[in-house]
Amino acid sequence: MSDIYDLVKRYPWLPSLKTSYSDIASKNPLDFINEIFTSDKSNDIKRRVLTIFNDAFSNIEQLSEYELDENNIYVYLILKIILYIINNKILSNRIANIYSKTTYNELNKENEYNLYYIYQDLNLEVLYDEQPTIYKKFVVKDQQEIFKTNFKISYLNYLKLASNLKDEYRKLVNNAVRQGYVYIKPENINRLLQEHVRMKFLTQNNEISTELDKFKEKLFEIQEFKALYDTITAIWESKKEEFEYTIDITFKEGKDISETFPPCIKEILSKAQEGQNLIHTERLFILWFLNSLKYPEDKIINVFSTLPDFNREQTAYQVKYAMKKGYTPYSCKSLKSYSLCFAKEYKDVLCLEGYFSRLQEVQKDISHPLKYIEVKQYRDSKKLKKTKNQTLDKK
Amino acid sequence: MMSFEYLKRRFKEYYKDNREKIPLVNLFNQREFGFIPWDQQIRMIRHMGFANRENLIQHLINNGPRHVYSSGSLYINPENQDMKKKGYQGCDLIVDIDVDHFYTPCKEDHDIWYCKECGKNGKGMVEKCPKCGKLKLKKLTWICEECLDVAKKEIIKLIYNFLIPDFNIDIEKIKIAFSGHRGYHLKIEDNNLRALSSDERREIIDYITGEGISFEILGLRKMGNNIFGFSTETIGWSQKINRKIEEILKMSSIEIETLLSDKRKFNLNQNFIENFLNYKNNFLNIIKSNNLNNWTLVSSTLNTWYNFLEPIVDQIGIEVDVPVSIDIHRLIRYPGSLHGKTGFKVQELNPNDLDDYNPLDEQVEKLDPIVFVSKVQTIQKLEIIESNVPATKIKGESFGPYKLGDTIEVPHHIAVFLLCKGVAKSV
Numbered sequence: 001m002s003d004i005y006d007l008v009k010r011y012p013w014l015p016s017l018k019t020s021y022s023d024i025a026s027k028n029p030l031d032f033i034n035e036i037f038t039s040d041k042s043n044d045i046k047r048r049v050l051t052i053f054n055d056a057f058s059n060i061e062q063l064s065e066y067e068l069d070e071n072n073i074y075v076y077l078i079l080k081i082i083l084y085i086i087n088n089k090i091l092s093n094r095i096a097n098i099y100s101k102t103t104y105n106e107l108n109k110e111n112e113y114n115l116y117y118i119y120q121d122l123n124l125e126v127l128y129d130e131q132p133t134i135y136k137k138f139v140v141k142d143q144q145e146i147f148k149t150n151f152k153i154s155y156l157n158y159l160k161l162a163s164n165l166k167d168e169y170r171k172l173v174n175n176a177v178r179q180g181y182v183y184i185k186p187e188n189i190n191r192l193l194q195e196h197v198r199m200k201f202l203t204q205n206n207e208i209s210t211e212l213d214k215f216k217e218k219l220f221e222i223q224e225f226k227a228l229y230d231t232i233t234a235i236w237e238s239k240k241e242e243f244e245y246t247i248d249i250t251f252k253e254g255k256d257i258s259e260t261f262p263p264c265i266k267e268i269l270s271k272a273q274e275g276q277n278l279i280h281t282e283r284l285f286i287l288w289f290l291n292s293l294k295y296p297e298d299k300i301i302n303v304f305s306t307l308p309d310f311n312r313e314q315t316a317y318q319v320k321y322a323m324k325k326g327y328t329p330y331s332c333k334s335l336k337s338y339s340l341c342f343a344k345e346y347k348d349v350l351c352l353e354g355y356f357s358r359l360q361e362v363q364k365d366i367s368h369p370l371k372y373i374e375v376k377q378y379r380d381s382k383k384l385k386k387t388k389n390q391t392l393d394k395k
Numbered sequence: 396m397m398s399f400e401y402l403k404r405r406f407k408e409y410y411k412d413n414r415e416k417i418p419l420v421n422l423f424n425q426r427e428f429g430f431i432p433w434d435q436q437i438r439m440i441r442h443m444g445f446a447n448r449e450n451l452i453q454h455l456i457n458n459g460p461r462h463v464y465s466s467g468s469l470y471i472n473p474e475n476q477d478m479k480k481k482g483y484q485g486c487d488l489i490v491d492i493d494v495d496h497f498y499t500p501c502k503e504d505h506d507i508w509y510c511k512e513c514g515k516n517g518k519g520m521v522e523k524c525p526k527c528g529k530l531k532l533k534k535l536t537w538i539c540e541e542c543l544d545v546a547k548k549e550i551i552k553l554i555y556n557f558l559i560p561d562f563n564i565d566i567e568k569i570k571i572a573f574s575g576h577r578g579y580h581l582k583i584e585d586n587n588l589r590a591l592s593s594d595e596r597r598e599i600i601d602y603i604t605g606e607g608i609s610f611e612i613l614g615l616r617k618m619g620n621n622i623f624g625f626s627t628e629t630i631g632w633s634q635k636i637n638r639k640i641e642e643i644l645k646m647s648s649i650e651i652e653t654l655l656s657d658k659r660k661f662n663l664n665q666n667f668i669e670n671f672l673n674y675k676n677n678f679l680n681i682i683k684s685n686n687l688n689n690w691t692l693v694s695s696t697l698n699t700w701y702n703f704l705e706p707i708v709d710q711i712g713i714e715v716d717v718p719v720s721i722d723i724h725r726l727i728r729y730p731g732s733l734h735g736k737t738g739f740k741v742q743e744l745n746p747n748d749l750d751d752y753n754p755l756d757e758q759v760e761k762l763d764p765i766v767f768v769s770k771v772q773t774i775q776k777l778e779i780i781e782s783n784v785p786a787t788k789i790k791g792e793s794f795g796p797y798k799l800g801d802t803i804e805v806p807h808h809i810a811v812f813l814l815c816k817g818v819a820k821s822v
Contacts, residue, residue, distance in 0.1 A: 136633070137626035138614050139688045155562060156587050159595040172602045174612040176630035180563030183630055337607040339597065362528040 002114050004121070010068045010106060012076035013200050014121045021073060029081055030218055036074055037224035046228050048075045049082070053232050056094040057239045063102040082229060083201055085216050089274045091236060096201035097277050104194035108187050112150065115186050122196075124161075125154035126189065127181065135176035135183035152181035153189060161192035164199070167279045168338065198277070260376035262369045263346035264335050265289055272303055281330075281338050287322050288329040292370055297323065331368045350375060398814045399433040401821060405811060406733050407459030409766060410452060417455070417731040418743055419448045420465055421584050425484065427466040427473040429726045431735065432458065439464075441726065444474035461735030464726035467582065469589070478724060485589030488596065489727055490603075491719040492549045493578035494542040498659055505537035505785040516783075535818070537785045538577055538737075540755050546578045547749060553581065553713045554746055556635070557603045566746055573742040573754045573764055575734025580727055593721050600720045605712035608632055610704055614688075617697050624690035624700070627682065635711050636704065637682055643707075644679040648672050661706045667692070667699055733766070738811035740764040755789050765789060767808040775810035778802050781818040 002010075008020050018025045024032065036045060048071065055064050066072070079099070083092045107115065112128070119126035129150050136147035155177055162170045170192075176183040220226040261269070268282050278286070283304070290300045297319055304315045332351075335341045343351030354365040355375045366372050410417070420426060428451070429441035441464075445451040455463065466473065467489045471482030494502075502520045509516040510524035511531040523530045550571060558564040570582040591599070601607050613633040614625045625633035643651060655661045655668045663671075670692040671678070681687040690700065719725055728734065730743040742764040744752060757763040768790070784797040787809060794809050802822060805813070813819040 133630070134628055135630040136614065137628050137685075138616070138623070139626050139686060140616070140618050140623050144686070156591070156595075159591065159598050163592065163594040163598055168607060168609050169612060171607045171609075172598045173605060173608050173632060177561045177602065178630045179560070337601075339594070362523065363530050 002117075004117070006068075007114065007118060007121070009070055009072055011103065011118065012073040013103075013197050014118065015123065016121050017073065024073060024077070029215075032077065033081065033219060033225050034222050036078070037222050041071055041074065042224060045071055045074050045078065046224070048072075049078055049228060050231060052079060052095065052099070053235060056091075056098045057235060061098065061101055062105060063098055066102050066106065068106075080201065081219075082232065085212065085219065085229075086233070086236075087212065088236075089276075090240075092201055093274060093276050096198040099201065100194045100198035103197045104190055107190040107193060112186065115151075115190075118193075119153075119189065122193070124157045124189075126157070127152050133183055147185070149183055149185045151186050151189065152183045155180055155182050158182045158184070158192070161189075161196055165192070165195055165279060167281055260373050260380065262351060262366075262372040263342040263348045264340050264369055266346070267342045268340075269303070272307060278307060282340065284322075284327075285330050285335070285340065287319060288327045289369060291319075291323050291326070292329055293373070329369060332366060335369070398817075398820050399435075402461075402735075402738070402811070402814055403433040403459040405459075405738075405767065406461070406735075407456055409733060410455040410459065413731070413766075414452045414456070417448070417452055420730065422469055423448060423451075425469040425471070425473060427468065427470060427481070427726065428729070429464040429466075430454075430458065430460040431462040433461045433735075442474055442476045444470075444472070455732070463729040463732035465729045466724070466726050468723055483723070485586070486591075486723040488583040488585075488588045488591065488599070489720055489725065490553060490581040490600075490713075491574075491578065491716040491727070492546050492553070492581070492714060493574070493576075493716055494538075494546050495536065495577055496716055497545075497714040499542040499545045501539050501541040502536075505539055507535040507537075507783050507785065509533045509782075535781065535783075535785075535816075536577070537787070538755070539788060540753060542577070543754055547752060549713050549715075550579045550581060551749055553603060553715075556711070557713065558583070561602070561631075562599070569746055570730075571744045571746060571749065572728070572730050573739075573744060573752070574728055575732075575739040575741045575764060576737050582727070593723055596721050596723070597717075600715060600717055603713045604715060604717070605632065605708035608708055610701065615697070615700060615704070621689055621691045622695055622697065622700060624681075624688045626685060626688050628685040632708075632711075636707055639707050639711050641679065641682045644675055644682060648675070651675070655703075660710070661703065663702060667695070667703070670695065671703075734815075736815050738767055738808070738815045740766050756791050765808050767811040769807045773807050774804045775807055776802065776804050776822045777810055777813060777819040778822045779813075779819050784813070784816075784818045787812065 004016050005020050008014050008017050027035070036042060048065070048067070051065060052063060052075070055062075079095060083095060086092075107118070110118070116126065116128050129152070132148040132150045133152070134146055134148045138145040155172065158175075159172065162172075168174060172182070220229070258266075258269075265286065268278065268286050271282070272278060272286070286303060287300060290303065297316070300319050301312065301315050305312070330338070330340070332341060341351075342348075350372060351366055354363055356362075357364050366375070424444065424446055426444070427441065428443040428445060429439050430443070431437060431439050445454070466486075468486040469484040471484065473481060475481045498520050503518055505518075506520055507516065507518055508521055508524075509532065510527060510529060511533055512529040513524060513527040515524055515526040517525070521532065524532060554566070554569060558569065559566065564583055565585070568583055568585045570584060572580045572582075574580055613631075613636075614623070614629070616623050625637050627634065627637050629637075643654065646654070651672060652668055655663045655671065656665070674692050678690070681689065692699075719727070728741045730741050732741050733739070734741060739754070740763075742754065742762055744762065748759075748762060751758075752762065754764050757765070779797040779799055779801040781797075782799045784795055786793050786795040788794075789809060789812065792806075794803075794805055797803060797818075803819070810819075810821075814821070
């Protein structure tokens, strides 16, 4: 079993950083940077920070190096400071994704004792039972697949960690809940921690820009730090076009129909633009949706190009497969069940109130995102016709 | 208008006579209060706070409001008009079960609708006019022991099938109230639950309603020509589903056939029902066994099983008014206050009171929500102002049905009820 000092070296986002390494954690950021960049650790830390940024810009899913020594703590803290002052959502998302994925893989290598202490350190109500509990069993003919675990997590902690993920595997209703606990394998808790770590890098920077500028100015007085910052921003400048790809949604040449998209689609596209990680259901939905509108393959692939784990070859294969199968995008009912409906957040009148069908003479609900587009386009065409008629009348 | 003045006077009297009996909700002075007065135009006056119970009671005596609400949320400044400045501190978990939201057979007898577009009218629970398809319906919804009993059973299911066994909720922290009209509220006063976000509350509600359930994730799969279902040795929803199937399989064949062909419930085709009945005994053995789960029926597909399992989920899940539980700024009826649509009291209950509880004919005096029963037999004369008014059975006695223009003489509590319902006026 590792002691808490070792665990914090491996996972510097653990709350025990504050107590176990109080000399580091209690320093103000300026003093901290000053000390690090004037110490003999400086070169190694700079190299590691730079490697992480390079990895994040290279569309790989795992950090190429992750050393579990004390410098790992410094690297983590410096990453957070740099992201804070760069204040760029796309960049923060890329670092957050790659770092948290690496964390997940590292956690999965830990033994159960260490995991238990990590969970305790995070103040999670996770219990370890000596005897494993069978919580799910698949029996197919003579074969049995038995899911058992020694771990259970309080459903309140589970919800805190999982409610952001919104995929159907992590929905409480599809999990084993009993007596206030969710029976869960440690790798699934680790997946939740991956999200917890990811969010650590995405703290909103609410500081007013003058304050931020002052802070930056002071930091830049430390030449070594300024040099590292400049190198990172220079790489970003050269790469950003690849990532800041704006989604050019044109349906039929020269005609932009993105304005007719329903809020559910707009929300996913905006997340993709910011480089946020899309969950599986969001990816499927956007793919099936654009495919239903007969978007060209390359345009669909480009939508995914901003995602942290983008791999053009794999995406192309999946897009081709979906195009061949011709799946229909989710209905509004399914989207609601996946919590992917944003009608209320966007206060979208058509989604919320529906439309009047002249043919059937009834008020109807929008039950499918494609119906939404159809109605919008119909209304737009009516508006256009009306404007044309008015122009003709004037003539 | 005359009726409003009368009802307002009666409500004021109630609050005056019962000032000691109006309960004090937990963390009273951190709650926001809201009121709907007796105006023609319905409007809510909210963002009010009271330092103590006495101030609230005085407000009720002075104004005799039609409806009284308090927040499930706790605020530092509950009276602040700006939600952002109220200083949100958390919100009780609230579940509202109201028969308005689900079908009960008795609605075919007592819920009346009228289409404003084509003039068609009828009885039962309809979303749109069955003749012209329009949504402009005027509805007169009523209550009876049967539908209130369905709502009560949902609350009992919620507590004993979900809140206690799955979420380990301390029964002492569960507060229940008969809403004074068509349902029940359940509130959990627990600091850990108060911290839940709306998204987290939705997850709990999805769990208790069965929303977003994936039969594949729970284990339903097709291998070759075989369909494999859930193993009994599981935890969570798959186990609940297996138990429900077992319960159905233990019914007589006639009962099963009636249930599975019921259009409002399973609505399954005859072919499936026949196969299901032929397979009944085998299936019962499989469902009870830990190591068997071959659910293959003749010509059954995964879709056939979805059609069977979805209504099972509906039967297990609880019919709740979802937005009430998710919205952390929602106001709910204050216990002990009067419901302006019935004149009944919002009656607080303990979970143990539920089994025998009958709001329309309650034998335990302190739990009786019908507060306008005169000690001396008094009769009040009213004129019916609605085309059709369903029969009302309260305290074991039936009144009505009535037609427009009928002049009736009814006991005081029935008069208050009909006036609150807006179907009669004083003569």
